[in-house]
Amino acid sequence: MLIVVISAGMVFCEVPKLMHRQMWRELWAFSVFLAIGLAGALALALDLPLPNPIRLIEFIFGPLSKLIYSG
Amino acid sequence: MGIEKGRISSRQATYLVVNTILGTSILFLPALMAGEVGQDAWVAILIAAVLGFLIGSVLVISLGLRFPGKNFVEYAIELVGPLGGRILGFLWGGFYLVVNGIIVREFGELLKTEVMPETPLIVFVVMILSMAVFGVYLGLEVFARVNEIVFPLFLGVLLLLLLTGLPEMDFRNLQPVFQHRFPDIMVSAANLLAFYGEGVVLAMFLPYMRQPEEAKRVQYEIPIILNFTMLLVIVGVIAYFGAGEAARMVFPTFELAKAVRLGFVERIESLFVGIWVTSVGVKVMVISYVTVLALAHSLSLRDYRPLVFPCGLILAVLSVLQFADTNHIREFLARYWIPFGFTFQWFIPFLLYLVALVRKKDQSGGR
Amino acid sequence: MFRKPCKPSKLSDLKERKLRKRMEKVQPQTAVLEEPFSADIETNVRKFQRIFGNTGDLSRRDFLLEGEQGVEVVLFYIDGLVDKGAISEVVLKPFLFHNLDEEEKRLLPGNAYQLIKTSLITSAEVKEAEKFSELVDLVLVGHVAVFVEGSEKVLAVDVKGWKDRGVEEPESEAFIRGPREGFTETLRTNTALIRRRIKTPNLEFNTITVGEYTKTDVCVVYIRGLTNPDIVREVESRIRRIKTDGILESGYLEDFIEDDYKTPFVLVDRTERPDKVAAGLLEGKVAILVDGTPFALIVPVVFGEILQSAEDYYEGNDYIRPIRWIALLVALFLPSFYVALTTFHQEMIPPGLALSMAAGREGVPVPAAVEAFMMEITFDFLREAGIRMPRPVGQAIGILGAVVIGQAAVAAGVVSPIMVIVVSLTAICSFLIPNYSASVAIRFLRYIMLLLGGVLGLVGVFWGMMMLLLHLASLRSFGIPYLYPVAPMVSRELRDIFVRTPWWTMDERPRLLRTSDQRRQAPGQRPRPPQSGRRRKSGEDQDEY
Numbered sequence: 017m018l019i020v021v022i023s024a025g026m027v028f029c030e031v032p033k034l035m036h037r038q039m040w041r042e043l044w045a046f047s048v049f050l051a052i053g054l055a056g057a058l059a060l061a062l063d064l065p066l067p068n069p070i071r072l073i074e075f076i077f078g079p080l081s082k083l084i085y086s087g
Numbered sequence: 088m089g090i091e092k093g094r095i096s097s098r099q100a101t102y103l104v105v106n107t108i109l110g111t112s113i114l115f116l117p118a119l120m121a122g123e124v125g126q127d128a129w130v131a132i133l134i135a136a137v138l139g140f141l142i143g144s145v146l147v148i149s150l151g152l153r154f155p156g157k158n159f160v161e162y163a164i165e166l167v168g169p170l171g172g173r174i175l176g177f178l179w180g181g182f183y184l185v186v187n188g189i190i191v192r193e194f195g196e197l198l199k200t201e202v203m204p205e206t207p208l209i210v211f212v213v214m215i216l217s218m219a220v221f222g223v224y225l226g227l228e229v230f231a232r233v234n235e236i237v238f239p240l241f242l243g244v245l246l247l248l249l250l251t252g253l254p255e256m257d258f259r260n261l262q263p264v265f266q267h268r269f270p271d272i273m274v275s276a277a278n279l280l281a282f283y284g285e286g287v288v289l290a291m292f293l294p295y296m297r298q299p300e301e302a303k304r305v306q307y308e309i310p311i312i313l314n315f316t317m318l319l320v321i322v323g324v325i326a327y328f329g330a331g332e333a334a335r336m337v338f339p340t341f342e343l344a345k346a347v348r349l350g351f352v353e354r355i356e357s358l359f360v361g362i363w364v365t366s367v368g369v370k371v372m373v374i375s376y377v378t379v380l381a382l383a384h385s386l387s388l389r390d391y392r393p394l395v396f397p398c399g400l401i402l403a404v405l406s407v408l409q410f411a412d413t414n415h416i417r418e419f420l421a422r423y424w425i426p427f428g429f430t431f432q433w434f435i436p437f438l439l440y441l442v443a444l445v446r447k448k449d450q451s452g453g454r
Numbered sequence: 455m456f457r458k459p460c461k462p463s464k465l466s467d468l469k470e471r472k473l474r475k476r477m478e479k480v481q482p483q484t485a486v487l488e489e490p491f492s493a494d495i496e497t498n499v500r501k502f503q504r505i506f507g508n509t510g511d512l513s514r515r516d517f518l519l520e521g522e523q524g525v526e527v528v529l530f531y532i533d534g535l536v537d538k539g540a541i542s543e544v545v546l547k548p549f550l551f552h553n554l555d556e557e558e559k560r561l562l563p564g565n566a567y568q569l570i571k572t573s574l575i576t577s578a579e580v581k582e583a584e585k586f587s588e589l590v591d592l593v594l595v596g597h598v599a600v601f602v603e604g605s606e607k608v609l610a611v612d613v614k615g616w617k618d619r620g621v622e623e624p625e626s627e628a629f630i631r632g633p634r635e636g637f638t639e640t641l642r643t644n645t646a647l648i649r650r651r652i653k654t655p656n657l658e659f660n661t662i663t664v665g666e667y668t669k670t671d672v673c674v675v676y677i678r679g680l681t682n683p684d685i686v687r688e689v690e691s692r693i694r695r696i697k698t699d700g701i702l703e704s705g706y707l708e709d710f711i712e713d714d715y716k717t718p719f720v721l722v723d724r725t726e727r728p729d730k731v732a733a734g735l736l737e738g739k740v741a742i743l744v745d746g747t748p749f750a751l752i753v754p755v756v757f758g759e760i761l762q763s764a765e766d767y768y769e770g771n772d773y774i775r776p777i778r779w780i781a782l783l784v785a786l787f788l789p790s791f792y793v794a795l796t797t798f799h800q801e802m803i804p805p806g807l808a809l810s811m812a813a814g815r816e817g818v819p820v821p822a823a824v825e826a827f828m829m830e831i832t833f834d835f836l837r838e839a840g841i842r843m844p845r846p847v848g849q850a851i852g853i854l855g856a857v858v859i860g861q862a863a864v865a866a867g868v869v870s871p872i873m874v875i876v877v878s879l880t881a882i883c884s885f886l887i888p889n890y891s892a893s894v895a896i897r898f899l900r901y902i903m904l905l906l907g908g909v910l911g912l913v914g915v916f917w918g919m920m921m922l923l924l925h926l927a928s929l930r931s932f933g934i935p936y937l938y939p940v941a942p943m944v945s946r947e948l949r950d951i952f953v954r955t956p957w958w959t960m961d962e963r964p965r966l967l968r969t970s971d972q973r974r975q976a977p978g979q980r981p982r983p984p985q986s987g988r989r990r991k992s993g994e995d996q997d998e999y
Contacts (some may be wrong), residue, residue: 019400022400024398026396026397026400028395029396030392030396039388039389039390039393041386041387041388041389042388042389042390043393045382045383045386045388045393045394046393046396046397048395049397049401050396050397050400051172051400051410052397052401053397053398053399053400053401053403053404056400056401056404056405056408057403057404059171060355060407060408063144066380066408068408068409069185069405069409070185070409070410070419071435073185073423073427074419074422074423075424077423077427077430078423080426081422081423081425081426082423084274084426086279095944096942098943099942108585199911202798202911202912202913203798203910203911203913206910210910211913214910214913214914214917218917218921218924219922221921221924222924225924225927225928226928228606228927228935229924229927229928230924230927232927232935232937232941232942233920233923233924233941235926235940235941235942235943236923236937236940236941237920237923354799354801354802357798357799357801357802357911357912357913358802358912360912360913361912361915362915362916364913364916364917364920365916365920365923368917368920423648
């Protein structure tokens, strides 16, 4: 709930400024990033499963890591 | 046509970078290094210092000076084409987003476990992030100035801490020297170097220095302050606790603050942590700034500010999501940080430097 | 990376037009005011009187100038704004007692106006008006209007003179050592007070009239060839932009020209002291005087200056500055620190003290944060009550406050004795800040810090400090960073921030003001008393006896 309120606050702060300055591209980027953040935050709050970037990193760099520490 | 209009002095740049590297590494590294190489940690630091200086001055300073007025992503675009440069910038932004998540989590954990156990983690995360978002929103100039005040304070308190601990330090703890195998020491040095890699953030604000020619001075000042402090802290911690005990601790520097007494006042760790909050705050600001600036450049936006709030939100999510607990952070840092950090912080600039050499791109006008 | 320049949007266009419309204020009776005078004196006088309506303080005096036919002359002036003695001296007497010679009498009918202007009026300052608006403006600032029959111009003679408070010692900035002169409500007196201190033709008073109704004279003061012209231009343009009904005090102006209205801190310095204004001008700053108030504004201002008092430079107490800085920190952080310690970090308090503190707090029914908040707000009530009261009542309130805060509350067990110490120490420290509005800002921020300390402990306090620093670092006053010279650091200039080193060390003006002449004085003027044991050169010996 709080997350939604904070996000709404962000939208109120940013959107009119961007509209006024004709920064459509910026507005677009803002919306996408906010959507990602909001989705993540809500999922986290509702205990939904989320992909963890650290697992991905661990997967990618796993072999390298083994190489270093075995040597 | 730059996004950032602010200009900083060379002193501010130095402080920013040193603070960025020291801010959290001083928290974790002593334990990590004590675990890896014990009392030989100082050797690893010396090795890392030399290597770091060489790599850093080549990759960051000379590459940056080849493109005056351009930051990392801008010259990446210049060097490997718009698409490649943007992908690179995006990867960089993503990398620092993840790193920032780790930093916030680390520090949040420290605050939660050591200072105020009843408070939920998310409170600290929100606190640090709100500070960072506010700072980044106000701009580079502003948090550079704040850091100019806060960083000497932080450094002073750190030194004071070591000084008050001095009477109880036992320098025999540093004795037998060279007990560890050389490859181990090298790995430890590499680990340190991966932390030093955070200094690559300098590539993002090198062009915003008021006197770019002072970059040469920055390249000496940063390693000197950095390694000197690092050496003092790690040697101090090991001398105080002994390598074995330090390795078992989660936050040895913090334990040191807990143990020393300052006149009639004991247990000054809360005060220490408080000042630390400011330092870590600036660190998170710097990294967030680099993140959003890199992202803004790769999306060719005209301003990075619209990204600040959403990125703050994403960061909050990441920092809570990424790790299960402190042990997980420790494990991740011990096992994956070297390849992960090296790839993004040293390898990418290295590739760019190679490209610059091969394509003979140099816009400095032969200075 | 480059983008097409975008066309102006309709949305913003519309908004702008609306804004412009709102800004164009309707001037009363514009039509009549812009008319020129006619040759007929009756019409002129009638119109002039109609502009003023039937106001009681507009006085009129008619008379005939001797001559073959006699020339009709009408005087108008505002009673109370003019010196009546001066009117009779410079206008009436020469008109009535001057004996015209034959030549003049012959010329009079056609050239009355010329004659009056050149040989009759004995005032130093005579102006000519060709339009009603010009004349009205002059009459309203204490000129007497001289309508002459047959002329299309009207004379305005300066006979200003009104009740004026004398130059007194400024009450809001009382000094132990230093000049006792303060500004008054009259602009001219104030400019003279400054001029008397800086005797250079380069000192400029640039007057701008602000206010549709009040027509207040606002004076931008600077030293030509020293002050950075960019700052002067910026100040003037900001003042010229103001379109409002009236400026009654420099505080109105302050709001209009401030860089950031949302901050509690002062971005424009104010003072009642001409010596402080002069010192500011010599540093390369710009002062703004407003007619009708003794408070002058000085811009730009930096944070360090709210802890400076002009007296620091007269009375050589170098250690007073560090004391003020400590006081600032105490005033801002002490209650929150205390609350954070007692609530979250008891382990930091030495055991002996902790015991006595716990004993003191025994029986206090509320958490420490609430207790501190209550005490702070009580004190603020008392202070506000005391300020507005006449002095004897104010003293009574002080005594009452001391009893309420100090004794009764503790005796009743509502607050702990240590809290009383904390609160009163904080209050005393906030009085050490020389700049009144800054101390109000600190007072306000203290509550926020208190809240943070009560909720999040020391971590919260430092978080608040960090936010505060960020805010301060983001402020600018006319282009100068507010935290300068601490951040961005100019170490050479710190000698006037945390301490005040002797004058001979401060050879240069603040660098960021970008004055045209950086040097303040010749370097190396450190006094060197003659050393005993070393013989002087023979040539200098003569002076010794």
